[in-house]
Amino acid sequence: MSALARYGEFFAELQPADLERLDVAFIENARFKDPFNDVTGLAGIRRVFEHMYANTAMARFEVLESVGDDRLGYLRWHFHFRLKRDRTDRAPVEGVSRVVFAEDGRVREHIDYWDAAGELYAQFPVLGALMRGLRRRLSSESASRAG
Incomplete structure (x- = not known):
């Protein structure tokens, strides 16, 4: 082995x-x-x-x-x-x-x-909301909607 x-x-x-x-x-x-x-x-x-x-x-x-x-x-x-x-x-x-x-x-x-933010922190109510908001702001999808 x-x-x-x-x-x-x-x-x-x-x-x-x-x-x-x-x-x-x-x-x-x-x-x-x-x-x-x-x-x-x-x-x-x-x-x-x-x-x-x-x-x-x-x-x-x-x-x-x-x-x-x-x-x-x-x-x-x-x-x-x-x-x-x-x-x-x-x-x-x-x-x-x-x-x-x-x-x-x-x-x-x-x-x-x-990925501590996406895998772990996202499972907690307050931290999860913060991580999802940050992810939306940094996502390329949000950039394409803004332009």
């Missing part, structure tokens, strides 16, 4: 108990970056996921596809979640992770790319 396939499985099966064994998937000084965090090292990566699990319920990643090899790969995923105060699941957030592997097959760098 390739390093990318192993990591995709780890990522998709990640649970709070797995935070004790992040060293199975990441090297000691691995970098993890997403729209809210940019950390280096296992302790920093652990804090990111601890924070995620502390603020969400039913959080899980669904890996939709993977492309790459044992040096570099990309995972396209859906993040399924519910905030602790929610009664139902939120719409899944779609993203892509660029993953660089060390010689031993563990992750050296994991960088997430996803």
Whole structure:
């Protein structure tokens, strides 16, 4: 099994108990970056996921596809979640992770790319209205209507 396939499985099966064994998937000084965090090292990566699990319920990643090899790969995923105060699941957030592997097959760098404004903020009443308004103003469709 390739390093990318192993990591995709780890990522998709990640649970709070797995935070004790992040060293199975990441090297000691691995970098993890997403729209809210940019950390280096296992302790920093652990804090990111601890924070995620502390603020969400039913959080899980669904890996939709993977492309790459044992040096570099990309995972396209859906993040399924519910905030602790929610009664139902939120719409899944779609993203892509660029993953660089060390010689031993563990992750050296994991960088997430996803649209926080369109995928996450839009799901909240006040922020969603602001994001939709901003999107309308910046859209090429609004420019063509004005001209």
